Amino acid sequence: LSPPGDSYGVLPRPCHALVLLNPQSGSGRALDDFQAVVQPMLAEADIATTVFVTERAHHAHEKVRDEDLSQWDTLVVMSGDGLLFEVVNGLMERPDWREAMKKPLCILPGGSGNALAASINYYAGYDHVAKKKLLTNCTFILCKGLYTQMDLVSLSTASGKRFFSFLGFGWGFISDVDIDSEKYRWLGSARFTLGTLQCLAKLRVYQGRLSYLPMAAEQSSSPAPRGAPAPVTNGHIPQPAGTAAPGSLPPDSLLAPLGQPVPAHWTVVPEEEFVLVYAIYQSHLGTNLLMAPAARLHDGCIHLFYMKAGISRVTLLKLFLAMSRGTHLDLNCPHLSYVPVRAFRLEPRVAAGVMTVDGEALACEPVQG
Numbered sequence: 001l002s003p004p005g006d007s008y009g010v011l012p013r014p015c016h017a018l019v020l021l022n023p024q025s026g027s028g029r030a031l032d033d034f035q036a037v038v039q040p041m042l043a044e045a046d047i048a049t050t051v052f053v054t055e056r057a058h059h060a061h062e063k064v065r066d067e068d069l070s071q072w073d074t075l076v077v078m079s080g081d082g083l084l085f086e087v088v089n090g091l092m093e094r095p096d097w098r099e100a101m102k103k104p105l106c107i108l109p110g111g112s113g114n115a116l117a118a119s120i121n122y123y124a125g126y127d128h129v130a131k132k133k134l135l136t137n138c139t140f141i142l143c144k145g146l147y148t149q150m151d152l153v154s155l156s157t158a159s160g161k162r163f164f165s166f167l168g169f170g171w172g173f174i175s176d177v178d179i180d181s182e183k184y185r186w187l188g189s190a191r192f193t194l195g196t197l198q199c200l201a202k203l204r205v206y207q208g209r210l211s212y213l214p215m216a217a218e219q220s221s222s223p224a225p226r227g228a229p230a231p232v233t234n235g236h237i238p239q240p241a242g243t244a245a246p247g248s249l250p251p252d253s254l255l256a257p258l259g260q261p262v263p264a265h266w267t268v269v270p271e272e273e274f275v276l277v278y279a280i281y282q283s284h285l286g287t288n289l290l291m292a293p294a295a296r297l298h299d300g301c302i303h304l305f306y307m308k309a310g311i312s313r314v315t316l317l318k319l320f321l322a323m324s325r326g327t328h329l330d331l332n333c334p335h336l337s338y339v340p341v342r343a344f345r346l347e348p349r350v351a352a353g354v355m356t357v358d359g360e361a362l363a364c365e366p367v368q369g
Contacts, residue, residue: 047142158367203275
């Protein structure tokens, strides 16, 4: 599933999986595809399933937050990336989150984005595929029963929210495409092509300050100041870092509190006008967008991309076409920068545009991860 030398767990046989399925995701075929493609393969692999069909937003979040999970060996999400975001954050709200987060998670592509599924397919060394073939490959990975670790990124906002993100955080062009194309969900992944063309036509510029801790700088760094109050977390207030009460969430050890300057060993980007900022932790941004070819499931790295203002629409379109093959950095576009980082902070000058975390919309405000 990822490079040799990784340590793997193995699911027990027979195995019992809780399948969380959103019947509205993507073009609305998730339940049909589960019954036609997935169930026969799981039956053959001795994996019994309990299917939980979500009926509203946050339904899966509440289920995994409140339920006794001991009866299942794995949690399977059959949807787009948004439902997995709900599940991860539901698990992190449990008092026993440390144990709950050891429960193996599986993603089966049932949405229009399916970025994590495409990333795992890529790490597993399979050919680039989409739709039913991608679903078959991901189901086959589940049938093999091997699982390994995956990075999460802790995101904190100026208004005191904290999220745990497995895919990426964005502001600007990519987030606009993601949210503006929601109305074309019925098109499946083609919604992003249409959304890209529409956002190109009305290309916007966003003003703000971007700072980051480069991968190399961290070795010589000093930790963030102690005693700073921890942010409010998904509606709960954790204990301050250092007290480590049972169930308290991990402290953001690399970050100074929002509102204080970034530490001196961080890099502050001199430009303040951007077309997009995107921090991605997996290889794929979508089924057909190989944004960070170097990324792996647990490389301890945030792959930060930012595009400065002044890029032409034609060049931007060329970059997105090249991204389908993962060759966009070979174009050496002077407006596009890529840097592997351990942490970042983004401070918009005004609340303009939409931010996204794992494809879900956020209000525009200062954020760091």
